[in-house]
Amino acid sequence: MRRKDLMRMCLQNLLRRKSRTLLTVLGVFIGCCSIVIMVSLGIGMKEAQESLLAQMGDLTIITVNAPQGGKGKTKLDEALVKRLRSLGGVEAVTPKQSLEADRIRLLAGTGNRYIAEWTTVAGVDMDTLEPLGFRLTQGEAAHRSGEVMAGEYLAYNFKDTLRPEGRNMVDRWGGELDENGQLTEFPPPYLDPMKGKMTLEIEHDGGRYTFPITVAGVTKEDYAKGSETSDGLMMSLSDLRGIWDKIQRGKKKALPYTSVLVKVTGIDQVEPVEQEIKAMGYNTESMESIRKPMEQEARQKQMMLGGLGAISLFVAALGITNTMIMSISERTREIGIMKSLGCYVTDIRVMFLAEAGAIGLIGGVVGCVSSGIISLIVNLVSLGPSVENLLPALLGGEGVRRLSVIPLWLPVFGIFFSVLIGLASGYYPANKAVQIPALEAIKSE
Amino acid sequence: MNGPDLRGRPVIEVKDLRKEYPIGDETVVALKRINLHVMRGEICCIFGTSGSGKSTLLNQLAGMEKPTRGEVRIGGVPISRLSERQLASFRQQHLGFVFQSYNLLPNLTATENVAMPLMFRGVPRAEREAAARKLLCRVGLSHRLDHFPGQMSGGQQQRAGIARAFIARPDVVFADEPTGNLDSKTTAEIMEMICAFARRYHQTIILVTHDPEMAAYADRIVTLIDGEIVGNQVNQKEKSQYEA
Numbered sequence: 001m002r003r004k005d006l007m008r009m010c011l012q013n014l015l016r017r018k019s020r021t022l023l024t025v026l027g028v029f030i031g032c033c034s035i036v037i038m039v040s041l042g043i044g045m046k047e048a049q050e051s052l053l054a055q056m057g058d059l060t061i062i063t064v065n066a067p068q069g070g071k072g073k074t075k076l077d078e079a080l081v082k083r084l085r086s087l088g089g090v091e092a093v094t095p096k097q098s099l100e101a102d103r104i105r106l107l108a109g110t111g112n113r114y115i116a117e118w119t120t121v122a123g124v125d126m127d128t129l130e131p132l133g134f135r136l137t138q139g140e141a142a143h144r145s146g147e148v149m150a151g152e153y154l155a156y157n158f159k160d161t162l163r164p165e166g167r168n169m170v171d172r173w174g175g176e177l178d179e180n181g182q183l184t185e186f187p188p189p190y191l192d193p194m195k196g197k198m199t200l201e202i203e204h205d206g207g208r209y210t211f212p213i214t215v216a217g218v219t220k221e222d223y224a225k226g227s228e229t230s231d232g233l234m235m236s237l238s239d240l241r242g243i244w245d246k247i248q249r250g251k252k253k254a255l256p257y258t259s260v261l262v263k264v265t266g267i268d269q270v271e272p273v274e275q276e277i278k279a280m281g282y283n284t285e286s287m288e289s290i291r292k293p294m295e296q297e298a299r300q301k302q303m304m305l306g307g308l309g310a311i312s313l314f315v316a317a318l319g320i321t322n323t324m325i326m327s328i329s330e331r332t333r334e335i336g337i338m339k340s341l342g343c344y345v346t347d348i349r350v351m352f353l354a355e356a357g358a359i360g361l362i363g364g365v366v367g368c369v370s371s372g373i374i375s376l377i378v379n380l381v382s383l384g385p386s387v388e389n390l391l392p393a394l395l396g397g398e399g400v401r402r403l404s405v406i407p408l409w410l411p412v413f414g415i416f417f418s419v420l421i422g423l424a425s426g427y428y429p430a431n432k433a434v435q436i437p438a439l440e441a442i443k444s445e
Numbered sequence: 446m447n448g449p450d451l452r453g454r455p456v457i458e459v460k461d462l463r464k465e466y467p468i469g470d471e472t473v474v475a476l477k478r479i480n481l482h483v484m485r486g487e488i489c490c491i492f493g494t495s496g497s498g499k500s501t502l503l504n505q506l507a508g509m510e511k512p513t514r515g516e517v518r519i520g521g522v523p524i525s526r527l528s529e530r531q532l533a534s535f536r537q538q539h540l541g542f543v544f545q546s547y548n549l550l551p552n553l554t555a556t557e558n559v560a561m562p563l564m565f566r567g568v569p570r571a572e573r574e575a576a577a578r579k580l581l582c583r584v585g586l587s588h589r590l591d592h593f594p595g596q597m598s599g600g601q602q603q604r605a606g607i608a609r610a611f612i613a614r615p616d617v618v619f620a621d622e623p624t625g626n627l628d629s630k631t632t633a634e635i636m637e638m639i640c641a642f643a644r645r646y647h648q649t650i651i652l653v654t655h656d657p658e659m660a661a662y663a664d665r666i667v668t669l670i671d672g673e674i675v676g677n678q679v680n681q682k683e684k685s686q687y688e689a
Contacts, residue, residue, distance in 0.1 A: 005564050016552050337548045340509065341609075342537030343565045345529055439509045441548055442500070442621055 001347045010354040017327070021359065024316075024323040028363025028418050029370070031313030036371035036414045038309040040404040042302030048401050049294050053287055057224030058133050059267055060091075062274055064260040065283040074281045076257035084262055087276060089269035092131035095257040096226065097123040097240055101247060103203040106233075108158065112199065114191050116157040120232035121200070122258070123240030132263045134225060138194055139217030142235065145242075147216040149234040154218075155189035157231055193218065200233075204247040211243060224287060225261060267291070313418070316363070317425040320356050324429035328352065328436075335433055336440025345434050352430035353423055360422020367418065368411035375404040454521070455482035456617060456649045457506060462515035464501055464672075475501040477672045479515070483665070485616075488643055488650040490663035490680075495655060498672035500621070503653045507540060507619050508532050520616060537566050541610035541618035543639065545625040547602040549594040555581060555605045556590050562613045580608040584638060600631035604638065611642050617649045618642075624659065636662045 014021045053059055064084070066076045076095065084093045099121040106116040129141050129149075142149050156172045175187045193215045200211040213235075221230040228234050244255050264273050270288045277284050328335070335348060379393035379402045392400040459481040466473045475498045483489045493499040504510045505517055508524040516525050519539065527535060541562075542548075549558045556577045563573035578590055584604040594602055603623060610618050620639060624632035640662055643650045652663055660666050661680070668676035 001565055002567050002569070005570065012552055333548070334550055337544075337550065338561070338565070339533070340507070340536065340542055341562045341565060342533050342535075342540070342613075344533045347565070437509070439504060441542070441544060442504065442509065 001344070006347065006350055006354060010351055010358060013327070013331075013351075013355055014358060020323055020326070024319050024359050025363045025366070027316035027319040028313070028360055028422065029367040031309070031316035031421075032364045032367025032414050032418045033371050033374070034312045035306060035309030035417070036368055036406065036410055037374060037404065038305035039302065039410060040371070040375050040406045042298070042305045043407065043410075044403045044405040045301060046295070046298040047396075047405050049298055050291075051401070053291055053294070056290075057222050057287055058263070059224070059287045059291060060133070060264050060270060061222075061224040061286065062262040062264065062270065062277065062288075063224070063226075063285040064262060064277055065285065066256075067281065067283055076260055076282075080280075080282075081257075081260060083280075084260060084277070087262075087273060089264050089266075089273050091263045091265050092128045093263075094125040094128040094132055094261050095237070096259045096261055097237060097255060098258040099123070099202075099240060099243065100255075101202045101204040105201040105203075106154075106158070107199040107201055108191055108193070108196065113161055114158040115161055116154070117159070119154070119157060120228055121240070121243075122226060122228045122232060122234050123237040124234055124261075126236045132225070132261060134229070135220040135222070136217045137220050139215070142216040144216075145236070145239055146211075146213055147235070148213050148239075150193040150215045150218050151227075151229050151231045151233070152218060152221040154231050154233070155191055155193050158190055160190050200243075202243065202247055205249070207247065207249065209243075209247055226259075313421055317421045320359055320422055320425040321429060323359070324352060324356050324426050325432065327355070328429050328433045331433075332436055332440050333443075335436045336438055336442075339436070339438035340441040349430045349434050352433045353426045356426020356429070357419055357422045360418040360420070360425075361415065363422075364415035364418025368414045371414070372406060372411070375406050378404045456485045456487075456520060457481070457483040457651070458518040458521075459506070460515055460518075462502075462505060462517065463513045464498075464505060464510070465513045475672050476505065476512075479505075479672075479674060481667065481674065481677070483649060483651065485649055486643070486647040487665055488640060488652060488663045490652045490654060490660045490666045491669060492654060492657070492660045492666050493669035496671075497669040499653050499655075499669045501672075502669065503619060503621055503651065506651060507542070508535070533565075537562065537613065539616045541613065541615035543603070543606050543610045543618060543620040543623045545622040547594070547599070547606045547626075549602055549605055549609075551594050554591045554593055555586060555597065558594070559605055559608045559612055561609060566613070576612060577608070580612055581605065584608050599627055600634065603627065603631075603635055607635070607638055607642070611646075611648075614646060615648065617651065620650060620652045622654055623652070624656075625654075632659070 050059075064076070064080075066074055078095075081093055081095050084090060104119050104121060106119050108114045126141055126143060136149075137152055153172055156170055159168045161168065170187055170189050172186055176184050178184050198213050198215065200213050202209045202211070213233075219229045219234065223230070226232075241255065262273065262277070264270055270286055271292075274284045274286060274288060338348065339345075376393055380389060382403045383389040383393050383400070393402065396402050396405065459479050462476055462479040463474070464476040466475055479502065491499045491502055501510075505512055505525075506519075508517070508527070512525050516523050518524070519535075522535065524532065524535060549555075550561070553561070556574050559577035559581055560573040563576065564570075581587065581590055584607060586601060586604055586608070589597055589601055589605075594605075597605070606623075610620075618639075623639065624635050627635060636659060639650060639652075642648065652659065654660060663680055665679050666676065667674055
């Protein structure tokens with residue numbers, strides 16, 4: 001038989017018992033829907049966790065520390081940096097050196113009107129900032145001597161000396177709250193660090209030193225890369241060493257690296273690279289220690305949800321088998337007639353398998369389309385039902401928390417799985433149909 | 446297997462055929478020892494009362510069941526030894542069936558039903574349905590082409606059944622009590638139609654009946670009693686009437 005004829009026969013037979021076909025398809029539809037929705041909720045959960053973690057810091061940064069504060073045998077030095085750069089899966093490495101002084105102050109504005117009484121200063125390899133994934137909110141990376149990068153919220157550390165004590169600082173968290181108790185926006189600080197020059201004032205060993213600096217850019221807050229991205233200053237390693245040499249008054253005391261930042265190529269590389277660095281005898285820190293158990297839990301939940309969905313699809317499979325057996329016992333005589341007129345056994349098998357597969361396919365397609373709509377509604381309700389939220393609810397985006405996330409592979413998998421279930425549950429009935437002898441055609445009623 | 450040479454030799458050769466059925470602990474012998482030759486173009490009637498084994502013999506001839514012993518050859522092909530697929534292919538090429546209860550598929554139109562044997566062969570739809578419509582017009586159903594079996598009378602259904610049996614130009618057509626459910630006037634019409642088709646294309650008909658009136662249409666009457674052939678005679682009078 002031609003494939004076209006087989007398909008037409010299969011369709012005709014499905015349409016013959018419309019309500020029975022519809023009910024069976026409904027079973028597959030519910031099963032497919034529940035799998036897709038459940039898995040999409042699991043993926044949504046995982047996505048929410050991941051964005052939560054990413055807000056806390058870059059997930060692919062490993063901070064390397066020396067044991068015993070660098071006083072032991074293992075030291076953070078240039079040799080280590082080179083060694084780390086050569087590891088597989090490592091994208092970029094920078095040493096980090098913190099300035100240790102008795103007091104570090106920042107002065108800005110006309111007549112040094114604005115003063116930050118406390119700040120931290122770190123030196124990093126400016127050329128590796130971009131590959132390390134440092135993000136800027138303003139300006140550009142500092143490349144010239146005397147240029148620095150300010151932390152995102154550094155400006156809030158300044159007090160206005162012309163205002164009365166106690167009311168001369170802007171509270172970053174002092175803005176208006178919305179109905180959920182969330183800050184709508186931060187109040188504006190007194191100064192823009194990008195405008196005008198600043199003076200770095202350092203007191204150390206009884207001496208006072210000032211260094212003029214220019215803020216070339218403002219970094220986005222990221223604790224995985226250090227608190228300097230939030231409320232400190234970053235400068236090139238050579239500038240920092242210059243300052244250090246000056247405040248030591250020629251003592252030439254060596255300043256060891258405080259830590260080394262390592263960025264790996266992907267989340268899956270964090271664990272192996274960390275293991276390797278630990279094997280060298282260094283201490284490491286990364287978000288992995290938080291992410292890993294969270295991911296494991298998410299995966300467990302996802303499996304549980306998917307399993308629940310799968311159960312309903314398996315129930316639907318029983319429905320298909322039942323429908324096909326019914327249909328075959330009704331059509332025993334017809335099968336006998338077809339055989340006696342010369343229909344090949346394989347054609348009969350294909351015909352019944354196609355019927356079962358078609359039930360799976362229709363249920364799967366309708367189920368996936370409906371799941372998409374249900375998922376959209378769920379997201380819209382959680383985001384607030386409005387037209388502007390339609391697109392983020394559908395596609396997600398930066399900072400959008402979706403309850404249900406359907407990646408492209410999920411409906412493809414859903415339809416494929418439904419067809420597979422259909423074919424598998426049609427296998428036994430099709431075998432039964434094939435065994436019906438041609439003699440059935442001659443038997444009188 | 447394609448196009449066996451059927452000239453100059455019997456189309457159907459039955460040799461020492463025996464068929465037993467186990468019923469409970471006992472074995473019932475339905476056919477004892479059948480030897481039979483049917484020539485090409487012959488209308489052969491297998492005549493007998495119910496329980497005489499005539500239906501069993503038909504099943505054996507058409508390859509519906511395997512014999513206990515002996516063999517059946519159609520056009521020289523030992524059909525009792527063919528595999529299921531070979532048998533299906535053989536049926537497509539060489540055999541046609543007319544059933545007592547018409548056996549049209551209820552969800553197909555008259556045209557689709559008649560075209561069915563060609564569909565199994567893989568003939569394209571337009572081609573096979575054109576052939577089916579032509580044949581339906583010849584059996585007088587030009588006004589019933591797109592009707593479903595449920596919308597037709599018994600006689601009309603059987604005429605569609607005859608068209609279906611002959612559409613693939615088979616060598617042998619088996620007719621099992623083809624008029625058993627019809628009144629006498631329609632019976633005559635149907636029988637004459639079958640005989641006319643057979644004469645025109647020189648096809649062999651195996652007609653199974655318990656009705657002596659129907660047997661009168663045949664060239665040869667094989668009488669069966671208790672699984673044995675007790676008579677095998679040429680029907681001179683009727684033959685001359687049809688060949689005139």
